[in-house]
Amino acid sequence: MNIPTSNKKELKNVTSQVFKASRRDFLKMGGLLAGGFVLGVNFFGCNEKGEKITSIAPNVYLQITSTGEVIIITHRSEMGQGIRTSLPLIVADELGAEWSKVRIVQAEGDEKKYGSQNTDGSFSVRMFYKPMREAGAIAKLLFMQAAAKQWQVPVAECDTAAGKVVHRRSGKSIEFGKLVTTAQTLPIPNVKDIKLKERQQFTMIGKATPIVDLHDIVSGTAVFGIDTVVENMKIAVIKRCPVLGGKVKSYNDKETLAVPGVLKVIPIKGGDIPPTIEKPLSGVAVIAENTWAAIKGRDLLDVTWDLGEHATYDSAQQLEELSKEILKKGTIRRNRGDFDRAKVEAKKVIEHTYIAPYLAHGTIEPPNALAVVKNGKCEVWAPTQHPQGARDAVANALGMPADEVKVNITLLGGGFGRKSKPDFIVEAALLAQESGLPIKVQWTREDDLHHDFFHALSVQRITATIDQNNQISGWNHHIAYPSISATFDTSVLQPADGELGQGASDFPYDVPAVKVETHDAKAHLRIGWLRSVRNIPQVFAIATMLDELAEARGLDPVKQALELLGDDRAITFDDEIVDGKYGNYGEDISVYPWETGRMKKVIEKVAQEANWGRKLPAGSGLGFAAHKSFLTYVACIVEVKVGPDNKISIPHVHYAVDCGTAVNIDRIKSQFEGGAQFSASIALKSEITVKEGAVVQNNFDSYQIVRMPEAPQQIHVHIIESEDKPTGVGEPPVPPFTPALCNAIYAATGKRIYKLPIDLKG
């Protein structure tokens, strides 16, 4: 998700330049060996005006040791998407490295060295594919030059493969490690002189590479945030105000302090409105020798709260209010043609309201962070998607320069957007400063579900018109939900352009009149971004309405989608967006255009692979939805079976995806498999509700996630062969699955779904 916050500066049109790093530069980094030599790779970026940014920061380091070991520093956070594997394999492929001799070292959070490390928005591969290739190719040329010098042969006759330079004509070969000494004496080649591999020369890109942490994970030795330990570390568990903006009035810690192992009780100031993503909530922390003592101590804390302005908030009531609000005229955000006239002249008007609940991230590793504050410095270990955001937030909270804060990134036990917010890291830092002890803050599951940055509830109304010629003549989409921006600025009451640009304002279909209107919706919780963000509710409404329209027109929904996309062309939205701009996920639309041809191709592919149109027995059905998000084109067909007891099972899911050049086929597939399951939870299970200002659900017994027996049973992922620029796959699988399932349920039962999670009994 691209959220305009002050600390989010993304570079565009990234290109690279390699240099020899000084010893001082890299010795500080844990994991690198002494000796060998290190290449630092600069990623030059351009700002939004296309001007080159002059402050050059090395973003990736590559070390080749005299034993031939290739060490690649990876600067993105790993949360299950496979990025610790996929980016290094790009470097290794171009270099011609032997993968078994490649070791991955996780970079700390350091903007000067690595540029922005914010790992969200499905952009790591998209942004770093080319620079990673260039880095590998420059190192390759350097080794070829070193070998050519040693062998007294032309460089052009050399190549690399499996960690060696080879001279084809003579059959000679030499390992990289043995060339290190010579290579160190040579100037670094210019990026203009390199020759990138041809597609057919790839040894790893476009193939399936297992993740680098595989063995550690299955043997229980992989280190997540929760597993980090430092000497004399104490555990803090915090009782936070159940209502947003509420504050501690008073507390009694007598019983808490009597629990063996409890050391201290420290109140935390907080509870500001707007909450932002970095400020702590108001609460009382229990510091103990171990987690259990801290949890027990917290249970016995007696806190009196000043609950504040949200104390009477009720989410069911807000849904009711918003359902009335969207019947009114809203703020027009996109306008094409004359919808009102289309409505007057329509032969048929279809109108429905769509409702979706709050969702919590529910990463199985709950938020946690370890902080040590000593001698005016702070060191943090945390499962964070955004180490620099964390560093700045900690520096701010502790009143120290950002340079004095070091953030070490562990593996993340799930992220989904939750762990790009640094609030929990700030809590640890504040408590470490206040107590003078190394503190690990541990959130319990209850804390996580009560105090998340929630995916906002939403109410939408779509009115669509069919004209005398059976064409869709008008599309009016009303939208109401609390904006993520309200977490930073409470005066924001309507969705931001970036939120609407996730399916709603970039409605791509060739309908003569399109009007998108938004309405006020106040935020009463901390609102955040969750995997694929606003695409989820918006595409649920859009793609189920399209299915209903196809039925009303007597058309096949797949054929309708192909027709509505029209001729192969690049479409833009800016001319029709009112007082705003289409974000295109932060990319220039001339570089990453919206191409109807690519969308049609994934639709045709999925229809063919799923054998769309085939007859199914009574109680079974196929449903279709297609959606582009995060610049990746996806079409989805779900097969559903609904039992007489309304039990829903999902025998097959078919996805077709065009994500440009496929980097690691296996991880693309795994993201789609997981994306379908993630979306299945949204469609079938998950719902956060709020009463008297506080979240009702406490744990996974009431906030439900799909489990194996109800999970989609087979997921088939069809990847379109492409040489286009690669785009991300972390989020794009999620949006189309839910509406495809809803449409399949309609095909199976004749029942339309207008509210999530799906309840066939209701």
Add this chain to the structure above:
Amino acid sequence: MATTNLKINGKEYSVDVDPSTPLLWVLRDHLNLVGTKYGCGVAACGACVVHLEGEAVRSCVTKINRAAGKEVVTIEGLSEHGDHPLQKAWEQVDVPQCGYCQSGQIMSAAVLLREIPNPTDEDIDLAMTGNICRCGTYLRIREAIHLAAEIQTKLK
């Protein structure tokens, strides 16, 4: 506080803790056996599954006095070199995404495979229903359990 004697992965330990402490936190906080994960604390997610006298238990709700003197096996002790048929199969299928829940998944599957050497999909669903994977690796888990059953059969 009370002294509790434990036998974990074949090794003897003695810990001085509140007898109501869940086994999970003794493993993690006192013995630094952190392969067993915390996920919910109420036996709802399965991230903390270990074997107690050969049975899969949720260590987050198993009080330490229940484990006293009994055989406990954690992911660290499932095999000597991380090469239990399930671990091999997990690697072959490239099951994990974030990996956090996988210790619990493997420990649940290990009991299933011992009880039913060649489980059907239904057997697997039933045995694994208590283990949540938020990344959604369920299909690969099922595939890996079938593969592990084959590997195990060949070893016999």
